[in-house]
Amino acid sequence: MSEASTAIHPVILCGGTGTRLWPASRESMPKQFARLVDATHSTFQASLARVSDASVFAKPTVIASAEARFIVAEQCAQTGVAADLLLEPQGRDSAAAVAVAAVHAAAIDPQAVVLIMAADHVVPDAKAFVGAVAAAAAGARAGFTMTLGIEPTRPATDYGYIRRGEAIPDAAGACRVARFVEKPDRPGAESLIAEGALWNSGYFLFRADVMLGELEAYAPDVLAAARAAHDAAARDLDFIRLDAEAFAQAPKISIDYAVMERTERAGVLPVSFAWSDVGTWDAVWQALEHDGAGNAVRGRVALIETSNSLVHSHGEGLTAVVGLEDVVVVSTPDAVLVASKARSGQVKELVNSLRASGEPEADAHLRMYRPWGWYQRIDIGERFQVKRIQVVPGGRLSLQKHYHRAEHWVVVRGTAEVTVDERVVLVHENEAIYLPIGSMHRLTNPGKIPLELIEVQVGSYTGEDDIIRVEDIYGR
Known part of the structure; x- marks a missing residue:
C-alpha cells in the first residue's frame, strides 16, 4: 500500500x-x-x-x-x-x-x-x-x-x-x-x-x-x-x-x-465515547452540563423553581423562567420558542407553518452574515431603516447603487474607506458620510481591526433587492 x-x-x-x-x-x-x-x-x-x-x-x-x-x-x-x-x-x-x-x-x-x-x-x-x-x-x-x-x-x-x-x-x-x-x-x-x-x-x-x-x-x-x-x-x-x-x-x-x-x-x-447529533432541543439539553435541578442554561438567564429544562438566551436580553419543568425556552432578538422538551422535535412542523404563512423569521436572522462581515437591523419603519454593520479587516462591499433610498453612515469603530462616485475618502470614528440616492458607492475596511458603523437608510423603499451591484470581489 x-x-x-x-x-x-x-x-x-x-x-x-x-x-x-x-x-x-x-x-x-x-x-x-x-x-x-x-x-x-x-x-x-x-x-x-x-x-x-x-x-x-x-x-x-x-x-x-x-x-x-x-x-x-x-x-x-x-x-x-x-x-x-x-x-x-x-x-x-x-x-x-x-x-x-x-x-x-x-x-x-x-x-x-x-x-x-x-x-x-x-x-x-x-x-x-x-x-x-x-x-x-x-x-x-x-x-x-x-x-x-x-x-x-x-x-x-x-x-x-x-x-x-x-x-x-x-x-x-x-x-x-x-x-x-x-x-x-x-x-x-x-x-x-x-x-x-x-x-x-x-x-x-x-x-x-x-x-x-x-x-x-x-x-x-x-x-x-x-x-x-x-x-x-x-x-x-x-x-x-x-x-x-x-x-x-x-x-x-x-x-x-x-x-x-x-x-x-x-x-x-x-x-462507547459520548456522542450526539444534537438534532432537537432535547438533544442539546442532554449534551450540556446541568445544574442541581437538572437545568441547562446559556446566556443571560434567571430561574426560579424550574427543573430539568433548557433555557437558551441569545443576545443581550435577559430570559427569566418561573415554575416550569421539562421545558425548552429559546429566546433570540426577534423570536421566542417555548416547548415541552418531550415534543421539541415538532419544532420542524412549526417552522413549516411559519414558512407557509410568509413569516420572515422562519429562515432569516436579524443578523445576516456576508463574506465581508455582517449586518443587523436595529429598527425599521415607514421610509427608514437602521442597521448596525461590521466589516472584517480587508473586507470590501460591492460597488453598488440604490434607486429608492439614500444612506447615512456613522463610523463608531475603526476607519472606513468610502467610494462615492469619483471620490475616495477616509471616514474615522465619530465621523459620518452621506450617500445620495443613485450615487455609486463602496465601503472597505483598510485597517487591522473590525470596522463598525451605523447605517441609516431613508427613502421610499429599503428592501435588500434595491441593490444594484456593479462590481463584487466575491462573485455574487
Missing part, C-alpha cells in the same frame, strides 16, 4: 438547515455553524479540529451549499485548518455528496481511505474519536464500508440502530452489519438494546475505489451525476463549484438507502 493510502481523508458534510433547532438555527445560519453547545466554537469547527492531526489525517474536504460558502471559509480560517471546499449547487441528499467525495479522493489516490462525517455532531472526547476512526480504517482497507456504532446509553427513538453480525478478520472488534434498523418506538428501542444493537452514528469509512464500485453496482445514476459534476467543476476564489446541470441529475437519495442497506460488505466498529 502506498504511503498516501495510509492517511485518512476526512470529508465533512455541511448540508441541512437544522430546522428542529429554530429559532437559533435558520437557513441564514444553520445549526452546524452556530454555537449551541460550545460557547467558543461551532460543531463544524469542532469537527475540523477533530481531524486536524496531520499524522493521521490528510487535508480535509468540506462539502457545503453554495449559500453557506463564506460562513464555511470564515470558520475554517478561524480554526486554522485548510480544506478543499466543494460547493453543491443544490441539495441532493447524502448519496450524491458521498459519491462526489469518493470521486474527489480517488483523483488523489484510488485506494485512499475516506472518512465521511457530519458537521453537526458533538463528540467531547476527540482522542477517543480519532482512535476509533484509526481502528475502523483497518476494516475499510480490507474492503469493507465501515461505520461507527455507538453503544446506546438510553432507549433513544430518534436514532437508527445497527444489528451486529459476525466478526471481521484482522479488524479488532469490528463486525459485519447484520441489519440496519429504522428509528424504533420506545419498546422497539429497548428490545434492540437488549440484543446488543448499536446506534447508527452516520460516520462511514471506505476505500475510494470500493465506494465507487458499490455506487456503480447499486446507484449508477448517482455516480454518473457526481462524476460529471466533479469533472466539470469550476474554480471560484477558494471554492470548487460542482457543475449545476450535471449535479441536478443525481437522484435524491441517502447513502444509507442507496448503498449501506444493500451492500454485503458493510461493517461496524462498536464505540
Whole structure:
C-alpha cells in the first residue's frame, strides 16, 4: 500500500438547515455553524479540529451549499485548518455528496481511505474519536464500508440502530452489519438494546475505489451525476463549484438507502465515547452540563423553581423562567420558542407553518452574515431603516447603487474607506458620510481591526433587492 493510502481523508458534510433547532438555527445560519453547545466554537469547527492531526489525517474536504460558502471559509480560517471546499449547487441528499467525495479522493489516490462525517455532531472526547476512526480504517482497507456504532446509553427513538453480525478478520472488534434498523418506538428501542444493537452514528469509512464500485453496482445514476459534476467543476476564489446541470441529475437519495442497506460488505466498529447529533432541543439539553435541578442554561438567564429544562438566551436580553419543568425556552432578538422538551422535535412542523404563512423569521436572522462581515437591523419603519454593520479587516462591499433610498453612515469603530462616485475618502470614528440616492458607492475596511458603523437608510423603499451591484470581489 502506498504511503498516501495510509492517511485518512476526512470529508465533512455541511448540508441541512437544522430546522428542529429554530429559532437559533435558520437557513441564514444553520445549526452546524452556530454555537449551541460550545460557547467558543461551532460543531463544524469542532469537527475540523477533530481531524486536524496531520499524522493521521490528510487535508480535509468540506462539502457545503453554495449559500453557506463564506460562513464555511470564515470558520475554517478561524480554526486554522485548510480544506478543499466543494460547493453543491443544490441539495441532493447524502448519496450524491458521498459519491462526489469518493470521486474527489480517488483523483488523489484510488485506494485512499475516506472518512465521511457530519458537521453537526458533538463528540467531547476527540482522542477517543480519532482512535476509533484509526481502528475502523483497518476494516475499510480490507474492503469493507465501515461505520461507527455507538453503544446506546438510553432507549433513544430518534436514532437508527445497527444489528451486529459476525466478526471481521484482522479488524479488532469490528463486525459485519447484520441489519440496519429504522428509528424504533420506545419498546422497539429497548428490545434492540437488549440484543446488543448499536446506534447508527452516520460516520462511514471506505476505500475510494470500493465506494465507487458499490455506487456503480447499486446507484449508477448517482455516480454518473457526481462524476460529471466533479469533472466539470469550476474554480471560484477558494471554492470548487460542482457543475449545476450535471449535479441536478443525481437522484435524491441517502447513502444509507442507496448503498449501506444493500451492500454485503458493510461493517461496524462498536464505540462507547459520548456522542450526539444534537438534532432537537432535547438533544442539546442532554449534551450540556446541568445544574442541581437538572437545568441547562446559556446566556443571560434567571430561574426560579424550574427543573430539568433548557433555557437558551441569545443576545443581550435577559430570559427569566418561573415554575416550569421539562421545558425548552429559546429566546433570540426577534423570536421566542417555548416547548415541552418531550415534543421539541415538532419544532420542524412549526417552522413549516411559519414558512407557509410568509413569516420572515422562519429562515432569516436579524443578523445576516456576508463574506465581508455582517449586518443587523436595529429598527425599521415607514421610509427608514437602521442597521448596525461590521466589516472584517480587508473586507470590501460591492460597488453598488440604490434607486429608492439614500444612506447615512456613522463610523463608531475603526476607519472606513468610502467610494462615492469619483471620490475616495477616509471616514474615522465619530465621523459620518452621506450617500445620495443613485450615487455609486463602496465601503472597505483598510485597517487591522473590525470596522463598525451605523447605517441609516431613508427613502421610499429599503428592501435588500434595491441593490444594484456593479462590481463584487466575491462573485455574487
